[in-house]
Amino acid sequence: ADMPAKAQACVGCHGADGNSVSPIFPKLAGQHAQYLENALKAYRDGFRRNDMMTRFAKGLTDEDIKAIAQYFSSQKAK
Amino acid sequence: ADMPAKAQACVGCHGADGNSVSPIFPKLAGQHAQYLENALKAYRDGFRRNDMMTRFAKGLTDEDIKAIAQYFSSQKAK
Numbered sequence: 001a002d003m004p005a006k007a008q009a010c011v012g013c014h015g016a017d018g019n020s021v022s023p024i025f026p027k028l029a030g031q032h033a034q035y036l037e038n039a040l041k042a043y044r045d046g047f048r049r050n051d052m053m054t055r056f057a058k059g060l061t062d063e064d065i066k067a068i069a070q071y072f073s074s075q076k077a078k
Numbered sequence: 079a080d081m082p083a084k085a086q087a088c089v090g091c092h093g094a095d096g097n098s099v100s101p102i103f104p105k106l107a108g109q110h111a112q113y114l115e116n117a118l119k120a121y122r123d124g125f126r127r128n129d130m131m132t133r134f135a136k137g138l139t140d141e142d143i144k145a146i147a148q149y150f151s152s153q154k155a156k
Contacts (some may be wrong), residue, residue, distance in 0.1 A: 023112035030108070030155045034101035049127075077108045077155035 003068040005065030009056050018072040036069035082145040087134050091127030094149040114147035 003016070012027070014020045018029030028036060042048035044057035044065070060068070081094070088106070092098045093129070098108030106114060120126035122135035138146070 020110070023110035024105075025110075026113045027109055031105055032098070032103075037106045038102060039102060061129035 002071075003050055004064070004071055006064045007068045007071050008055075008059060010068065010072070013052075014072070017078075018075040019078045028072035028076060029075035033069045033073035036073055037065055040065045040069065080149075082142070082149055084142045085146045085149050088146065088150070091128060091130075092150070095156075097156045105155060106150035107153035109151055111144075111147045111151035114151055115143055117134040118143045118147065 013025040014028050018027060018031075020027050039048065039060075040053075040057050040060065043050060043053040044060055046054070057065075058075070091100070091103040096105060096109075097145050098105050100116060117126065118135050118138065119140075121131040122134070122138055135143075
């Protein structure tokens with residue numbers, strides 16, 4: 001799957017292919033799409049607190065979140 | 079690396095090799111060891127809230143946490 005536009009915001013920390021640049025940011029590549037979707041919704045809706053993630057997730061629709069989760073989940077974990 | 083005794087508690091949800099059984103539990107296999115360590119400490123010390131994870135992390139020492147993080151990080155992500 002090619003990268004949804006809204007996933008651009010994730011690349012800075014999580015890497016273009018989800019193998020995050022720094023060990024303090026979790027790898028998303030190959031992670032369960034459902035888990036990524038739940039996490040993004042939790043950040044967006046305030047059930048999971050992380051200032052940066054909440055800011056990024058704020059404007060996302062459910063469709064955006066599903067596409068982003070699918071994209072990173074489909075990447076190869078390195 | 080073979081599985082540290084204290085990692086036994088994680089297997090039920092995250093799988094013996096860190097490729098978690100259900101899509102609602104994150105895969106740990108191949109994740110950054112530093113990220114796993116930070117997450118476990120955050121659960122233990124109350125910076126990250128999850129009833130189940132906090133209960134599991136409560137009794138872990140820093141050494142336990144490092145060993146568990148190293149173990150799952152060294153597993154192959156599937």
